[in-house]
Amino acid sequence: MWRGDAIYLLQNLILKDFRIRYRNMSLGVFWSLLNPLVMMGVLTFVFTQVFPRASTDGPFAIFVLCGIIPFNFFALAWSSATVSIVDNVTLVKRVSIPREIVPVSVVLGNCVHLGIQIALLLLLVIVFGKGVNVHWLWLPLVWVLEIAFVCGVGLLFSALDVYVRDMRYVVESANTVLFWLVPVFYPLSSVRPEFHFVYEYNPIAALILVLRTILLEAKPPVPSTLVKLAFTSLFALILGYIGFRMLKRRFYDYL
Amino acid sequence: MTQAVIRFTEVSKGFVRHSGRRLLGGHLVHRLRSSGKKEVFWALRDVSFEIGKGESVALIGANGAGKSTLLGLVAGLAAPDEGTVSVTGRLAALLELGSGFHGDLTGRENVYLNGALLGLSRAEMKRQFDQIVDFSGVREFIDEPLRTYSSGMIVRLAFSVAIQVEPDILIVDEVLAVGDQSFQAKCLERIAAFQRSGNTLICVSHVPSAVQDLCPRAIWLDHGRVVKDGPSPSVIEDYTQGRLAAVGS
Numbered sequence: 269m270w271r272g273d274a275i276y277l278l279q280n281l282i283l284k285d286f287r288i289r290y291r292n293m294s295l296g297v298f299w300s301l302l303n304p305l306v307m308m309g310v311l312t313f314v315f316t317q318v319f320p321r322a323s324t325d326g327p328f329a330i331f332v333l334c335g336i337i338p339f340n341f342f343a344l345a346w347s348s349a350t351v352s353i354v355d356n357v358t359l360v361k362r363v364s365i366p367r368e369i370v371p372v373s374v375v376l377g378n379c380v381h382l383g384i385q386i387a388l389l390l391l392l393v394i395v396f397g398k399g400v401n402v403h404w405l406w407l408p409l410v411w412v413l414e415i416a417f418v419c420g421v422g423l424l425f426s427a428l429d430v431y432v433r434d435m436r437y438v439v440e441s442a443n444t445v446l447f448w449l450v451p452v453f454y455p456l457s458s459v460r461p462e463f464h465f466v467y468e469y470n471p472i473a474a475l476i477l478v479l480r481t482i483l484l485e486a487k488p489p490v491p492s493t494l495v496k497l498a499f500t501s502l503f504a505l506i507l508g509y510i511g512f513r514m515l516k517r518r519f520y521d522y523l
Numbered sequence: 524m525t526q527a528v529i530r531f532t533e534v535s536k537g538f539v540r541h542s543g544r545r546l547l548g549g550h551l552v553h554r555l556r557s558s559g560k561k562e563v564f565w566a567l568r569d570v571s572f573e574i575g576k577g578e579s580v581a582l583i584g585a586n587g588a589g590k591s592t593l594l595g596l597v598a599g600l601a602a603p604d605e606g607t608v609s610v611t612g613r614l615a616a617l618l619e620l621g622s623g624f625h626g627d628l629t630g631r632e633n634v635y636l637n638g639a640l641l642g643l644s645r646a647e648m649k650r651q652f653d654q655i656v657d658f659s660g661v662r663e664f665i666d667e668p669l670r671t672y673s674s675g676m677i678v679r680l681a682f683s684v685a686i687q688v689e690p691d692i693l694i695v696d697e698v699l700a701v702g703d704q705s706f707q708a709k710c711l712e713r714i715a716a717f718q719r720s721g722n723t724l725i726c727v728s729h730v731p732s733a734v735q736d737l738c739p740r741a742i743w744l745d746h747g748r749v750v751k752d753g754p755s756p757s758v759i760e761d762y763t764q765g766r767l768a769a770v771g772s
Contacts (some may be wrong), residue, residue, distance in 0.1 A: 270599065271613050272642030280639040288627045359623055363640045364599040364614075520601035521538055 270364040277365060278373050285377035300384040304340060308333045311453050326484035327396045330389075334479040335452030337385045342418055342472050343443040345378040349422025350429050350439045357523050367516050368509070371426040375419050386411070393483050401486040410478050410489070410497065417471045417501035420508030427515035430522050451476055468493060471500045527573040528692060528723050529597060534570045534606035536592050537563040566592040568747040569606075576612075576691075579724040581734040581755060583762055584744035590727050593744065594694055597725070612691030612723070615641055624677060626670035630661060633669055634684055641688045651687045658713075659683035660706070679706055686713055693717060696727045711737070731759040 293299055311332045349371040353360055356370050386407075394400065429435040449466065450473040451459070459467065467473040474497040478489040539562065567589045574580050584590050595601045596608050623640045624633045634655055638648045656662050659680045661672070669677065686693075695714070714737065718724055726734040731741070734755075741758035743750045750765075751758045 270642055272639065273644035276643075276645045276648075277639040280636045284625065284628065284632070284636055287632065288625060291627055359640065361595075361600060363623060365640055517602055520595060 270366065272365070274366060274369060278369055278376070281369065281373035282377045282380070285374065286380050289377075297384055300381050301388050304333060304336050304385055304388065307336050307340075311336070315453050326398060326480075330392055330396050330398070330484065331455075331480065332453050333389055333392060334483060335450065335476045337382070337389055338414060338472055338475045338479065339447060339450055339452050341378060341382045341385070342414070343446070344381070345375045345418045346421055346425065347436065347439050347443060348378065349374045349418070350425040351436050352422075353426045353519065354429050354433065354523070360519060361523055367519065368423060368512055371422045371512075372419055375415065375422045378418075379415060382411075389483075398484060398486070401482075403482045403486065403488045406478070406482055406489055406494075410475055410494070413497055413501040414471060414475050416505045420501070420504035420506070423508035423512040427512045427519075430519050431515065446472070449473075455480075468496050469500055471497050471504070474500075526576055528576045528611050529574040529725075530607075530609045531570050531572050531593075531596075532607045534567055534596065534603045534608055535565060536567040536589075536596060536601065537565045537604050539563055565747050567596075567603075570744075570747070570749055571606075572742060572749065572752055574723060574725070576723055577718075577721045578740060579718055579726070579738040581731065581738035581741040581759075582725060582727045582744065583729065583731045583734070583741055583759065585729060585766070587746075588744040589747040590744055591696075592747075594696065594725070594727065597692075597694065610692070613642065613688070614692040614694070615685050615688040615690035624669055624681065627668055629668055630656075630665040630672065630680055634665075634680065637681065637684045638688070641685060643688055655680075655683045655687045658686070658709070675703060675706075682710060686710075686717070690722070692723045692725070694725045694727070731755075731762060735759055 290297065295302075308329055312329045315332070316328050352371045352374045353367065359365065359370065360367060390404075425435060425439060450470060451467065456464065456467055456473075456477055467477070474493050477493055478497065481487050481489050570589075570593065582590050582593065592601070596603055597610055598614060599610065623637045625636070628636065634652065635648060638651075638655075643651070656665055659676075659682075661676050661680055664672065664676070672680070693714070714724065718737075724737065726738050728734045734741075739755055740753070741755040741762075742752045743758050743762050745765075751761055
């Protein structure tokens with residue numbers, strides 16, 4: 269049995285990801301900022317100049333950035349967690365560490381990225397004159413819920429990828445579809461009410477809505493959205509953990 | 524024999540042949556025409572043995588005899604399909620030295636990561652870091668990226684981490700053939716000290732003479748079964764003769 273220090277190992281694995289990623293980039297952390305900024309610029313151009321549309325709350329650039337950052341985090345963390353077990357086959361087959369640590373460390377490693385992008389978002393909110401308000405105190409909670417959700421999904425799909433190797437392509441395609449199904453560049457108000465449930469039970473969409481409510485409207489998050497966000501996130505985490513535990517028994521045989 | 528730290532009771536481990544079924548299409552096709560019949564390859568069949576605390580055992584056998592599967596079960600990486608495996612104590616397996624190493628990290632960073640993987644806590648790592656580096660003899664280069672190391676240096680560093688985990692059970696898999704002579708002598712000295720302090724050692728090799736000196740007892744595996752289990756010299760003699768006979772025929 270492995271009798272090590274799981275938290276210490278988790279820290280080391282996250283540090284490893286971080287170091288390897290940034291050591292191979294001459295611009296380092298700026299890459300974390302460049303991608304959302306470019307996306308923000310392009311989407312703002314398209315939806316204010318090419319398809320001018322009904323006004324949204326606050327400046328469109330911030331509006332769209334509130335969508336890009338949660339979506340990018342989810343898409344990147346989900347796809348990298350999905351391949352984590354298969355790509356780290358040397359660890360999984362040689363060292364008897366608790367296997368859950370591998371996908372979880374990948375998700376948490378992406379949080380370093382995320383932290384930088386959130387800082388950028390908050391900075392731009394202030395630059396665009398929206399100012400700080402007391403409801404910002406909700407932000408840590410909603411982000412933690414999102415991370416819990418991605419951990420759950422990442423655990424489940426990393427285990428599935430061991431058995432079905434093209435799971436990674438399923439995830440890639442799902443991410444492409446999801447970009448349109450979460451309100452990255454449109455407000456929920458443009459969606460017909462009968463479709464709202466698709467957004468409210470989708471933690472990524474719910475997080476985007478909550479972020480806009482807090483940052484742009486300076487209002488507390490809608491309680492029902494918050495409850496659904498919490499419920500679906502914790503449900504995903506528990507489901508992912510249980511699914512992983514069931515599937516990990518035969519990892520050795522399939523790797 | 525003192526208390527058993529490793530006990531295998533009628534252990535079998537099979538692998539279902541799943542050629543091509545790792546892709547989605549393969550799974551679907553398999554489901555559709557599956558008649559419930561599975562083709563199983565038995566890597567281990569009805570293996571029973573006990574290894575007591577402080578014993579040193581060599582595991583010998585040709586490639587594909589089931590040595591790696593057996594070690595995988597001991598290390599808790601896989602679960603047996605039949606029978607029971609019980610292992611007590613902290614285990615360090617030098618299955619593939621440096622399998623957790625990464626070329627873009629420095630020697631120092633790799634030591635921390637590998638130590639954590641093998642089960643060292645932060646406090647233990649802090650206490651033992653200098654010993655690890657001194658033993659490896661690569662202190663000069665410890666802050667250089669690992670990809671600049673020679674393969675010998677990497678093995679030395681990996682061995683140094685693994686031995687510092689202070690395991691109760693140490694598994695050494697074909698790794699003593701690496702490193703230069705003086706480092707090999709150092710490793711053997713270190714392993715001898717490990718044995719003297721009452722710990723359990725399992726050596727794996729398909730070159731039996733390499734492990735005969737370290738291990739008084741040997742287990743010979745062939746096609747997933749234990750052929751012979753007893754004092755090293757006699758088991759190794761039979762094994763060598765068996766192989767000669769196989770080559771001769």
